Amino acid sequence: MSTKSSTTVLAFAFCFLSLLSFAYSNTTDDKIYLTGLVYCDNCQLKSMTEISKMIPGARVRLECREGENIKSRREGETNPLGMYVFVLEKSKEPLDDCQVTVLHSPDPECKISHEVDPNNKSKTAPVATRKLNLLEGDSVVFIGPSHRVSYPLGLVVEKARPECEQFDKARKHFQN
Numbered sequence: 001m002s003t004k005s006s007t008t009v010l011a012f013a014f015c016f017l018s019l020l021s022f023a024y025s026n027t028t029d030d031k032i033y034l035t036g037l038v039y040c041d042n043c044q045l046k047s048m049t050e051i052s053k054m055i056p057g058a059r060v061r062l063e064c065r066e067g068e069n070i071k072s073r074r075e076g077e078t079n080p081l082g083m084y085v086f087v088l089e090k091s092k093e094p095l096d097d098c099q100v101t102v103l104h105s106p107d108p109e110c111k112i113s114h115e116v117d118p119n120n121k122s123k124t125a126p127v128a129t130r131k132l133n134l135l136e137g138d139s140v141v142f143i144g145p146s147h148r149v150s151y152p153l154g155l156v157v158e159k160a161r162p163e164c165e166q167f168d169k170a171r172k173h174f175q176n
Contacts, residue, residue: 053110061073110157130150
């Protein structure tokens with residue numbers, strides 16, 4: 001039941017992001033609108049659940065490379081819904097080798113990346129990253145010719161909330 005609920009939450013988030021990305025754009029052929037979410041994984045499950053919360057005010061960076069050189073770099077901040085939006089120009093920027101990174105979380109409880117061992121006390125900053133190919137592949141969801149939705153980036157709490165046990169049991173049940 002909880003796996004179905006978390007899938008519903010994720011599906012709703014993608015639908016909501018796609019609608020907002022259309023609202024942000026003028027749908028010109030020369031632009032790509034990349035949207036995504038930054039969320040707090042308060043269950044330490046590496047996925048969204050019913051009790052996950054979005055992180056407004058998170059600082060996010062998008063870098064696109066051409067070979068070894070960074071050709072495009074921009075930073076932004078998530079809005080009150082935890083969503084970021086970047087606008088790229090197709091004709092001026094490489095779009096097949098990009099990476100989105102969470103640089104800072106204003107949420108004091110949610111500052112650790114999934115890539116960092118939560119037991120490692122030497123961590124210095126939340127860095128959640130995702131490689132993106134904005135032209136093809138499965139790293140983003142394509143919504144029309146000009147809109148891309150990145151899979152959510154999650155930061156994790158140091159200790160899972162007690163009510164998370166139900167989600168962990170459901171996840172283990174579906175893995176077997």
